[in-house]
Amino acid sequence: xxxxxxLRFRLGTLLIACIGMVWVFSYxxxxxxxxxxxxLICWITLVERSRRMxxxxxxxxxxxxxxxxxxxxxxxQTVQDFGNIPPIPAYLLTAxxxxxxxxxxxxxxxxxxxxxxxxxxxxxxITVLLIVAVEALPIRLFPWKMGHGAVxxxxxxxxxxxxxxxxxxxxxxSLVIPIFEWFGWAFGRRGPAARPRAALxxxxxxxxxxxxxxxxxxxxxxxxxEATETLRIGIVQPDVGRKDKRQAxxxxxxxxxxxxxxxxRGSRKAAAAGAELIVWPETAITESVPIMEPKxxxxxxxxxxYQVGYRFLGELGQxxxxxxxxxxxxxxxxxxxxxxxxxxxxxxALRMPGGRDAPWSVYRKVFLIPFGEYLPVPLDEExxxxxxxxxxxxxxxxxxxxxxxxLEYKDLKFAPFLCYEGILPDHVLAVCDGERPDVLVSLTNxxxxxxxxxxxxxxxxxxxxxxxxxxPMVRATNTGISAFVSITGDIAAEDRxxxxxxxxxxxDVPILDRGPTIYVRFGHWFPTVALIIVVLAFFSALMRPxxxxxxxxxxx
Numbered sequence: 001x002x003x004x005x006x007l008r009f010r011l012g013t014l015l016i017a018c019i020g021m022v023w024v025f026s027y028x029x030x031x032x033x034x035x036x037x038x039x040l041i042c043w044i045t046l047v048e049r050s051r052r053m054x055x056x057x058x059x060x061x062x063x064x065x066x067x068x069x070x071x072x073x074x075x076x077q078t079v080q081d082f083g084n085i086p087p088i089p090a091y092l093l094t095a096x097x098x099x100x101x102x103x104x105x106x107x108x109x110x111x112x113x114x115x116x117x118x119x120x121x122x123x124x125x126i127t128v129l130l131i132v133a134v135e136a137l138p139i140r141l142f143p144w145k146m147g148h149g150a151v152x153x154x155x156x157x158x159x160x161x162x163x164x165x166x167x168x169x170x171x172x173x174s175l176v177i178p179i180f181e182w183f184g185w186a187f188g189r190r191g192p193a194a195r196p197r198a199a200l201x202x203x204x205x206x207x208x209x210x211x212x213x214x215x216x217x218x219x220x221x222x223x224x225x226e227a228t229e230t231l232r233i234g235i236v237q238p239d240v241g242r243k244d245k246r247q248a249x250x251x252x253x254x255x256x257x258x259x260x261x262x263x264x265r266g267s268r269k270a271a272a273a274g275a276e277l278i279v280w281p282e283t284a285i286t287e288s289v290p291i292m293e294p295k296x297x298x299x300x301x302x303x304x305x306y307q308v309g310y311r312f313l314g315e316l317g318q319x320x321x322x323x324x325x326x327x328x329x330x331x332x333x334x335x336x337x338x339x340x341x342x343x344x345x346x347x348x349a350l351r352m353p354g355g356r357d358a359p360w361s362v363y364r365k366v367f368l369i370p371f372g373e374y375l376p377v378p379l380d381e382e383x384x385x386x387x388x389x390x391x392x393x394x395x396x397x398x399x400x401x402x403x404x405x406x407l408e409y410k411d412l413k414f415a416p417f418l419c420y421e422g423i424l425p426d427h428v429l430a431v432c433d434g435e436r437p438d439v440l441v442s443l444t445n446x447x448x449x450x451x452x453x454x455x456x457x458x459x460x461x462x463x464x465x466x467x468x469x470x471x472p473m474v475r476a477t478n479t480g481i482s483a484f485v486s487i488t489g490d491i492a493a494e495d496r497x498x499x500x501x502x503x504x505x506x507x508d509v510p511i512l513d514r515g516p517t518i519y520v521r522f523g524h525w526f527p528t529v530a531l532i533i534v535v536l537a538f539f540s541a542l543m544r545p546x547x548x549x550x551x552x553x554x555x556x
Contacts, residue, residue, distance in 0.1 A: 019038055022038050023035055031149050031151055031152055032149075033152070036149050036172065036176055037176055045180070047113065060105045060109050061106070064105050078449050079094065108134050115538060115542075116191065121192040123195065124178055124198050125201070126537045128177050131173055132173065132526070132530045133527055142423065143425075147464075151463055155214040156168055158212075158467060162518040163518070164468055171210060174203065174209065178199035182196060223487070224512070227510030230508035231438075231509050232506065232508050235270075236281075237502060237505075238262035238280075238281075239478070263284060268316065269504045274506070278322050279324070280324040281478045281482070282419055282444050283327065285305070288329040288344050288389070291349060291360050293328075296359070296360070298356075313351075317353060323348060323409075323441060324351070325418065327389075329344060342388065344392065345403075347362045347394075363406075365393065365418040366396055367424060374391055374393075414440075416441040417465075425468060425524075429520065432520065436520055437469060440465055440474070442462050442465075445478045451499055455477070466486065469516075469517060469520055471487060471512075481497065482505060484507050
């Protein structure tokens with residue numbers, strides 16, 4: 001290659017990389033799924049255009065690092081605010097997060113180029129399944145996938161009911177990868193020949209699933225509309241920010257009084273609107289409340305809340321149920337010094353209607369936030385964590401399993417999850433334990449992230465749980481975004497409260513009489529099937545002799 005040709009090649013490669021960066025907008029607050037098309041086409045073009053494997057890995061690393069850095073730019077500052085960590089370690093942790101976010105892409109590069117090296121292009125469907133398989137690998141803190149970018153395209157999202165987000169990725173990629181193949185057929189000059197007919201077959205599969213998703217969407221809308229049973233639920237969003245909450249947790253009198261007043265205003269408004277169940281967000285009650293340990297004593301629990309200022313909770317609780325985020329006190333033995341370490345569970349606590357003896361049940365948060373709720377390194381948590389107590393996780397096994405499972409009210413089953421747990425589909429499935437819940441409840445505190453992309457991304461990732469389980473979802477947050485999510489993953493404009501807005505949402509949530517979805521029954525079966533097919537295709541490609549190029553026989 002001459003110097004001028006090499007320069008054109010490098011400039012072309014740089015141009016392709018720049019165009020591909022529009023990919024990040026598929027994970028913006030209002031995801032633009034069309035951004036996936038140039039993003040994927042440009043990335044795979046870079047993978048195949050690179051002359052050496054290390055070049056392809058470099059472009060993938062750069063491509064992913066910039067996209068992840070832009071999409072999760074809120075992370076470094078949040079680590080400092082939430083975990084009280086100095087700037088340099090915070091940015092190092094963010095860099096580690098970025099590296100982990102592109103490992104699956106590098107695996108794709110290695111496998112895809114290995115198949116290309118045999119002189120034949122893999123079938124476009126194999127490329128689709130390869131991406132689906134590698135993106136499901138458990139190697140990232142945030143399990144984002146291609147399918148997450150399609151959250152606002154209902155016919156695509158409905159695939160989650162049978163195969164989770166991986167199935168959504170499959171349908172989306174079946175529509176996009178053929179476009180890449182046709183570009184290679186029209187403009188490609190190097191490497192194995194493109195397969196336009198195979199691309200057409202792959203595209204047809206994508207169109208078929210899109211059409212099926214359209215009819216599933218219409219059927220689900222009709223199912224919600226025709227539901228004969230409903231439960232009127234109220235969501236209270238108090239707009240109590242992270243600083244106010246931290247001050248309230250640490251005994252700040254003014255912040256605590258303002259927080260109490262906001263919850264009382266919202267609860268009274270929800271009750272006046274006829275809400276049977278009133279939902280507060282994560283850690284709405286910042287006191288350490290005795291609930292289940294050493295034993296469940298409703299009189300003591302309700303009496304304690306009465307003493308610390310929640311008199312209105314007892315008043316409204318006479319006729320209304322409450323599902324609130326609070327800290328549950330954990331019983332601990334005294335130290336040798338005679339003092340006791342303050343240990344707590346982060347819980348979603350359900351209070352039945354009634355007086356001072358109204359019973360409670362709890363769901364204890366299982367997955368705590370590293371560097372915010374616990375330290376994954378051997379350091380003194382009392383010294384380095386921002387709160388003045390030690391957080392304990394709930395358990396998914398043994399006798400304590402009952403405190404990290406579904407809650408029941410009026411013969412209905414509620415599957416709660418707190419904060420980060422909402423983007424962990426495996427965990428939500430474990431909470432449901434093979435059953436379809438009547439209502440999903442997501443309690444979170446996104447105030448730590450400010451006015452960034454995070455509250456939008458968190459909500460968009462969590463919306464898939466409603467489709468996977470075909471259950472309506474109630475989402476309560478401290479400062480937004482609170483919402484009612486339908487079984488289709490949709491959110492009506494009137495069913496959401498924006499960022500930093502104090503308000504109340506009240507809605508008759510449909511209760512559906514249906515069995516568990518394919519996804520609830522079989523979990524993450526789809527990426528496993530995709531992996532098996534890819535492994536068979538990979539070894540088939542390696543064992544098959546390269547094609548004979550015209551003229552090689554004569555030279556031999």
